[in-house]
Amino acid sequence: MAKCSLCGRPAIYISRISGVALCEKHFLEYFDRKVRRTIRKYKLFKPKDHIAVAVSGGKDSLSLLHYLHKLSRRVPGWKITALLVDEGIRGYREYTVKRLEKVASELGVDYVVVRFKDELGFTLDKIVKIALERGLPYKPCTFCGVFRRYLLNKKAREIGAAVIATGHNLDDIIQTYMMNIIDNDWTKIARLGPVSGPAHHPRFVRKVKPFYEVLEKETTIYAILNGFYEGFEECPYARFGVRWTVRKMLNQLEEQYPGVKYSILQSLLTAIDMLNKLGIGEGEVETCAICGEPSAHPVCRACMLKIELGILELSPEKLAQLPPSARKMIESSLKLYERRNAQNKQTNKTSRGVDEAASF
Numbered sequence: 001m002a003k004c005s006l007c008g009r010p011a012i013y014i015s016r017i018s019g020v021a022l023c024e025k026h027f028l029e030y031f032d033r034k035v036r037r038t039i040r041k042y043k044l045f046k047p048k049d050h051i052a053v054a055v056s057g058g059k060d061s062l063s064l065l066h067y068l069h070k071l072s073r074r075v076p077g078w079k080i081t082a083l084l085v086d087e088g089i090r091g092y093r094e095y096t097v098k099r100l101e102k103v104a105s106e107l108g109v110d111y112v113v114v115r116f117k118d119e120l121g122f123t124l125d126k127i128v129k130i131a132l133e134r135g136l137p138y139k140p141c142t143f144c145g146v147f148r149r150y151l152l153n154k155k156a157r158e159i160g161a162a163v164i165a166t167g168h169n170l171d172d173i174i175q176t177y178m179m180n181i182i183d184n185d186w187t188k189i190a191r192l193g194p195v196s197g198p199a200h201h202p203r204f205v206r207k208v209k210p211f212y213e214v215l216e217k218e219t220t221i222y223a224i225l226n227g228f229y230e231g232f233e234e235c236p237y238a239r240f241g242v243r244w245t246v247r248k249m250l251n252q253l254e255e256q257y258p259g260v261k262y263s264i265l266q267s268l269l270t271a272i273d274m275l276n277k278l279g280i281g282e283g284e285v286e287t288c289a290i291c292g293e294p295s296a297h298p299v300c301r302a303c304m305l306k307i308e309l310g311i312l313e314l315s316p317e318k319l320a321q322l323p324p325s326a327r328k329m330i331e332s333s334l335k336l337y338e339r340r341n342a343q344n345k346q347t348n349k350t351s352r353g354v355d356e357a358a359s360f
């Protein structure tokens with residue numbers, strides 16, 4: 001068995017890049033140093049922040065909650081609140097809500113659960129069903145991502161939090177980077193820094209990623225050592241995503257060429273720097289004409305999705321009151337929907353026709 005390079009006790013972690021082996025005690029010290037360096041380098045927090053920790057119930061966000069709670073003992077001005085969005089995914093979310101309740105009460109941390117069902121009127125499962133029925137071209141992760149971000153920001157502001165901390169680790173970030181390269185979406189890449197959001201908007205809550213420079217392997221070990229790791233825990237909708245493939249590819253690369261993940265992170269930071277110099281990603285933040293939340297467009301994505309799902313209906317009078325740019329967005333999206341619907345009906349008719357013909 002490998003021995004700790006610092007003290008000779010049994011090692012629980014070996015860095016494939018430097019070859020350094022660490023025991024439990026020295027791993028935790030290394031982890032703490034690394035995260036504190038990120039916090040300092042990117043000025044993630046202020047001495048008197050109310051920090052909302054976005055908790056998904058998974059190992060990374062629970063580790064972040066645990067870590068920041070521990071660190072907060074040394075920063076008396078901090079207040080920590082755990083914020084969990086319950087999308088309503090059967091067989092997955094019920095369990096993670098219980099898990100947060102358990103961890104939060106053990107740590108003595110306040111927590112708030114925000115439910116899709118209460119805020120939007122429907123669970124994610126139901127939304128996915130409606131989208132299928134209406135033939136909307138979005139994957140479950142689109143609804144989940146848009147509504148989660150929307151509700152996190154809204155709720156964090158309502159509880160008076162100055163900043164939202166998320167448990168994204170280095171692996172998550174470079175996966176998103178790769179996915180945005182595939183999509184050729186440089187605006188999104190420009191927003192992948194450790195502090196996100198261009199937003200100078202009174203309703204926007206700053207978002208930070210303290211595990212930005214920590215490998216997923218390391219957050220996993222931290223979770224195991226603190227009792228948050230309970231094996232494989234993937235959202236049941238994950239297999240619909242490209243992320244799955246990108247993640248596998250990056251792990252294979254790292255296996256063959258240790259250090260690749262850090263190089264990709266460096267590449268991302270350089271890209272963000274160049275994009276910022278070009279003014280990309282710093283677009284004007286508007287205010288959604290319908291709900292008043294910060295938005296990149298005249299109507300925010302959450303409201304647009306609600307309209308397309310038919311769970312937000314605007315009366316002709318209300319529509320007439322909206323600014324022209326917002327009205328145009330809604331009208332063109334509804335037209336697109338009608339056109340798509342007509343096409344779908346046509347396709348169904350044709351395929352039935354073929355079936356009938358085949359049965360003769």
Ligand SMILES: [Zn+2]
Pocket residue numbers: 004005006007008009022023024025026
């Ligand atoms: Zn040691």
Ligand SMILES: [Zn+2]
Pocket residue numbers: 288289290291292293299300301302303304
């Ligand atoms: Zn809106």
